Structure formats: structure tokens, C-alpha cells
Amino acid sequence: MANILVVDDEMGIRELLSEILGDEGHVVTMAENAQQARQIRAASTPDLVLLDIWMPDTDGVTLLKEWQRDRLLTMPVIMMSGHATIDTAVEATRIGALNFLEKPISLQKLLKAVQQGLSRAQDIARNGVMPITARPAAAPTTESLVKPAVAATPVVDASTLAPEPTKPAEPGFTVSFELPLREARDAFERAYFEHHLQREGGSMTRVAERTGLERTHLYRKLKQLGVEPGKLGRRGG
Known part of the structure; x- marks a missing residue:
């Protein structure tokens, strides 16, 4: 430290x-x-x-x-x-x-x-x-x-990620099709990241690896969605 x-x-x-x-x-x-x-x-x-x-x-x-x-x-x-x-x-x-x-x-x-x-x-x-x-x-x-400007969002090479079998939707999670697209997408992403944070005990490193995001982008996304990793980690443990 x-x-x-x-x-x-x-x-x-x-x-x-x-x-x-x-x-x-x-x-x-x-x-x-x-x-x-x-x-x-x-x-x-x-x-x-x-x-x-x-x-x-x-x-x-x-x-x-x-x-x-x-x-x-x-x-x-x-x-x-x-x-x-x-x-x-x-x-x-x-x-x-x-x-x-x-x-x-x-x-x-x-x-x-x-x-x-x-x-x-x-x-x-x-x-x-x-x-x-x-x-x-x-x-x-x-x-x-001296190099051209690049987007802050990292590009993930799909060839480096092992494909996972399709799984049924998590029980207890539903999204109304009456919601505007942005709200529906945010609701899904919130549930998606909360699931992985609980599963990995709040470890940002493991969640970043699991979701294929760089941690800087993961932090921004969680903050935007209002997801608190610390609370979810304690709940999952």
C-alpha cells in the first residue's frame, strides 16, 4: 500500500x-x-x-x-x-x-x-x-x-474471448417492452452488472475480465448506471 x-x-x-x-x-x-x-x-x-x-x-x-x-x-x-x-x-x-x-x-x-x-x-x-x-x-x-486521437472506450477483440453457451435469462429479472429503448437498455445493463458483481464478490478485476471491459470503462459504466460495487460485493459474499 x-x-x-x-x-x-x-x-x-x-x-x-x-x-x-x-x-x-x-x-x-x-x-x-x-x-x-x-x-x-x-x-x-x-x-x-x-x-x-x-x-x-x-x-x-x-x-x-x-x-x-x-x-x-x-x-x-x-x-x-x-x-x-x-x-x-x-x-x-x-x-x-x-x-x-x-x-x-x-x-x-x-x-x-x-x-x-x-x-x-x-x-x-x-x-x-x-x-x-x-x-x-x-x-x-x-x-x-504524436498519434491520432482514439476513443476512450476500449475495443475488445472477439477472437480472444472464448464463446459461452447460451443460458436462459436470470430468474426474477423482467423488463417492460413499454419502456423507451434507453430506459430498457439501462435496466438490463444494471441487472447484468449487478449479477456479475455479486457472482465475483465485488472484484472489479474479475468482473472486467468476465464482461470483456477494461476497468476504466467499467468504472464509468457502473457510475453512470448508479451501481455501487462495494455494496453488491458484501451482499454477494
Whole structure:
């Protein structure tokens, strides 16, 4: 378990990252701007920081420079942005950022970057290696940053999913054909996800595998439908 600071002016992104990292067992503190991040860093040293570049008061690169200047950049920092240029990303890594993630961030890339960041933090604490600021990460390549925009919803390769035999509808679930299509679809999806959450004891990882969704998309879908995984997990167990 690690203490992770998430700094982003978009509430939806803060909450989504908090849910994902919390599900991984980490303690997450959130800041919606640079001023809040300064106050949190002054009071404690997080094990890792996820820092957005574009924020209304002070941008993430400027905050990174402040921490470096004041000798507060003693923890791994991962930069995030959906609109950063190559020059901005290179500048951040030269200052001392460990990594750079493009939005929308895939679950796999997020968890891999967090794992790498926490491993670096453990090395610093255990072996007394030089601070991150003295060992900047390699600059991101043009290929990794310049690419066409893609939809946030993941595409599932049907060939990788084993077909399952058709089963009768779950007992006790009915949908009125008099409902508008959107309401009927939401009712079905709600019952569908509630069934799998109860079946898997509330495990988001297993439900994502079972339904063929990436966890970032699964979190959004459950939130949209008003489904609470924690309650269903306790009920199913």
C-alpha cells in the first residue's frame, strides 16, 4: 500500500483515478489545483504523485520546477496531459518527472507507470540512491506522443474471448417492452452488472475480465448506471 497524490483540475479524472488506485489498495489524496498540491506536499511526502500539466492556476511543469528548486522533488512524479506537446513532455522529464501519460490513460499503462514509480520510491528509501531530480527519465519519443486521437472506450477483440453457451435469462429479472429503448437498455445493463458483481464478490478485476471491459470503462459504466460495487460485493459474499 502506498500514499499517492493525484493532482488534476477535472473532478471526474480525480475520482476515477482515486477509485482505480484505491481498488489496488493504495491511499489516495486528491488536489484540484497547484495550491492544494503545495499544501499537501508541505505537510507530508507522498510515495508518488500523478500531476496534470494543464491547470488553471499554475501548470504542472511550473509546479514541478518549484518542487525541484525548493528541494521537495524527492518522490517520483508522473505527468499527465491530453494536450501536451513533445517539447512540454521533454521539459518535464528533464526537470525530474519519471514518466508521462497521455489522456485518455489506459488502465494497463496507468498501473504499469504507478508500479514503476513506486519501485523507484522504494529504491530511494532502501538504498539511498540519488533523488529523482538527479536522474531524469529518458525523454518520451515522438512516436509515443504524436498519434491520432482514439476513443476512450476500449475495443475488445472477439477472437480472444472464448464463446459461452447460451443460458436462459436470470430468474426474477423482467423488463417492460413499454419502456423507451434507453430506459430498457439501462435496466438490463444494471441487472447484468449487478449479477456479475455479486457472482465475483465485488472484484472489479474479475468482473472486467468476465464482461470483456477494461476497468476504466467499467468504472464509468457502473457510475453512470448508479451501481455501487462495494455494496453488491458484501451482499454477494
